[in-house]
Amino acid sequence: MIHRSATMQRTWMLPALLLSALFLMPGCSARNPAIGAAGEVPSRTAPPARNIFLFIGDGMGLAQVELGRALLPEGDTLAMTSLPVTGLVSTHALDRYITDSAAAGTALATGHGTTVGTISMGSRLDTLKTIVEMAESAGMRTGIVTSVGIDNATPACFYAHSPSRKRIHDIARQMVGSGVDYFAGGYAEGNFPLMRARADLDHGDIDSLMQAGGYRIVRNAPELRAVQSGTPVWAYGRYDRNAAMKFAMDAESGEIDLATYTGEGIRLLENPKGFFMMVEGGKIDWACHGNDGAAAAHDVASFDRAVREALAFYRRHPSTTLIVVTADHECGGLSLGNASGGYESRPRLLLNQRVSLERFMDRVATWRSEQRVTFPMALDSLEVFFGLGSPCDSALVLSAGERRELQLEFTASMAPFPAPDTFSPAVSAILNRRAGIGWGSRVHTAVPVPVFAIGAHAGLFSGSYPNTVFGRRLMQAAGFSGATDPHPGEFSPAPARSAP
Numbered sequence: 479m480i481h482r483s484a485t486m487q488r489t490w491m492l493p494a495l496l497l498s499a500l501f502l503m504p505g506c507s508a509r510n511p512a513i514g515a516a517g518e519v520p521s522r523t524a525p526p527a528r529n530i531f532l533f534i535g536d537g538m539g540l541a542q543v544e545l546g547r548a549l550l551p552e553g554d555t556l557a558m559t560s561l562p563v564t565g566l567v568s569t570h571a572l573d574r575y576i577t578d579s580a581a582a583g584t585a586l587a588t589g590h591g592t593t594v595g596t597i598s599m600g601s602r603l604d605t606l607k608t609i610v611e612m613a614e615s616a617g618m619r620t621g622i623v624t625s626v627g628i629d630n631a632t633p634a635c636f637y638a639h640s641p642s643r644k645r646i647h648d649i650a651r652q653m654v655g656s657g658v659d660y661f662a663g664g665y666a667e668g669n670f671p672l673m674r675a676r677a678d679l680d681h682g683d684i685d686s687l688m689q690a691g692g693y694r695i696v697r698n699a700p701e702l703r704a705v706q707s708g709t710p711v712w713a714y715g716r717y718d719r720n721a722a723m724k725f726a727m728d729a730e731s732g733e734i735d736l737a738t739y740t741g742e743g744i745r746l747l748e749n750p751k752g753f754f755m756m757v758e759g760g761k762i763d764w765a766c767h768g769n770d771g772a773a774a775a776h777d778v779a780s781f782d783r784a785v786r787e788a789l790a791f792y793r794r795h796p797s798t799t800l801i802v803v804t805a806d807h808e809c810g811g812l813s814l815g816n817a818s819g820g821y822e823s824r825p826r827l828l829l830n831q832r833v834s835l836e837r838f839m840d841r842v843a844t845w846r847s848e849q850r851v852t853f854p855m856a857l858d859s860l861e862v863f864f865g866l867g868s869p870c871d872s873a874l875v876l877s878a879g880e881r882r883e884l885q886l887e888f889t890a891s892m893a894p895f896p897a898p899d900t901f902s903p904a905v906s907a908i909l910n911r912r913a914g915i916g917w918g919s920r921v922h923t924a925v926p927v928p929v930f931a932i933g934a935h936a937g938l939f940s941g942s943y944p945n946t947v948f949g950r951r952l953m954q955a956a957g958f959s960g961a962t963d964p965h966p967g968e969f970s971p972a973p974a975r976s977a978p
């Protein structure tokens with residue numbers, strides 16, 4: 479931790495000693511009543527996890543995990559699904575059955591439920607203490623890594639408090655005094671001129687504020703590798719118009735990927751008092767909002783490579799390290815199998831897609847502004863970027879009906895702005911359909927999300943429970959006070975208003 483005193487000791491030791499004494503008495507149960515039926519606590523005499531990784535695949539339901547696996551090279555598996563402990567987390571917000579990343583991130587970071595759009599504050603706008611703040615009080619170093627903007631809702635929930643995720647400049651400014659040792663991944667969208675103009679109060683340039691606050695800003699992998707352990711860092715490379723890293727499938731050589739940010743984070747954060755690092759695969763969610771199966775699968779694989787970095791560290795420090803992988807919610811209502819294909823499913827057809835749907839839409843926007851591309855030329859592009867129309871595979875041949883549909887969408891999409899580009903989504907939908915992929919939504923869904931865990935106190939994460947309980951168990955594994963589950967054994971989600 480930086481900028482804060484490290485004098486507070488973890489509150490684990492005294493209760494641990496008392497419990498040790500209890501365990502010596504004959505007939506005493508070794509089960510912690512706060513855990514109930516959801517999982518055995520390994521042994522309360524075991525020391526708390528000292529090095530803690532929380533991986534959040536934004537929008538990553540079980541179908542996204544499986545699609546990521548299905549597109550790996552033959553014989554490869556995902557690291558996350560190899561972890562020995564599995565669980566299920568329900569994701570409802572206090573005020574809505576289908577959550578958003580702010581309410582869900584708040585639950586994971588603080589162990590408390592809140593309303594959609596709220597960043598680590600309660601429904602009455604009371605400030606909720608985050609696991610990062612607890613880790614800092616315990617003298618641990620902390621890191622926050624994300625593939626989207628560093629002030630986006632999920633990472634924000636781990637270092638900021640705000641009544642609205644939209645107050646993005648104010649959220650970004652809170653990085654400065656957060657005490658977090660390592661920020662990495664995307665840039666701060668809140669520092670964009672438009673966002674600063676919209677802010678209640680322009681607090682100034684975030685880069686300058688961060689440097690004045692003691693942070694080293696690094697922009698590429700060699701610079702990052704040269705930073706000495708213990709130096710407060712904000713690392714970001716190239717970023718898009720939303721301050722995010724590119725989709726993994728669009729990344730160019732030389733760009734820093736999530737695994738590198740994670741590996742370098744481990745090097746910078748490792749110290750005798752331990753660390754907490756949150757790593758978010760944020761663009762899985764963005765791909766699913768666009769119903770772009772290929773981009774989602776490639777981002778799941780990229781996220782999983784970051785998990786591998788943590789696993790390599792775990793193998794060197796198995797008794798003190800905890801790795802937990804989960805999601806904040808599902809997105810897109812992804813199904814593996816669809817109504818038109820029945821049992822016919824070929825997810826690997828998605829490997830014919832060479833760029834994300836978003837990147838392809840940028841190309842179509844250029845076509846529109848230049849007005850030089852004809853429909854036959856567009857069809858040639860579909861073969862290059864999606865494999866569609868290729869004579870090599872009958873599953874990729876376009877029917878006469880599909881060509882007609884695409885021609886109509888193409889003509890409509892070449893009309894002057896603000897006519898929307900309906901051509902690109904239609905192309906993507908054809909490839910997804912042929913691959914046997916189905917999408918039931920363009921936003922989040924309420925389906926529970928998976929948990930995979932390994933290491934110190936990983937057993938806490940088995941079973942089925944709400945995301946608020948997940949947050950408390952993470953604190954419990956770390957030995958932080960205030961982690962007690964106030965509703966032991968009560969694992970059914972109780973959304974306040976709009977549950978069906």
Ligand SMILES: [Zn+2]
Nearest residue numbers: 537763809922
């Ligand atoms: Zn989303």
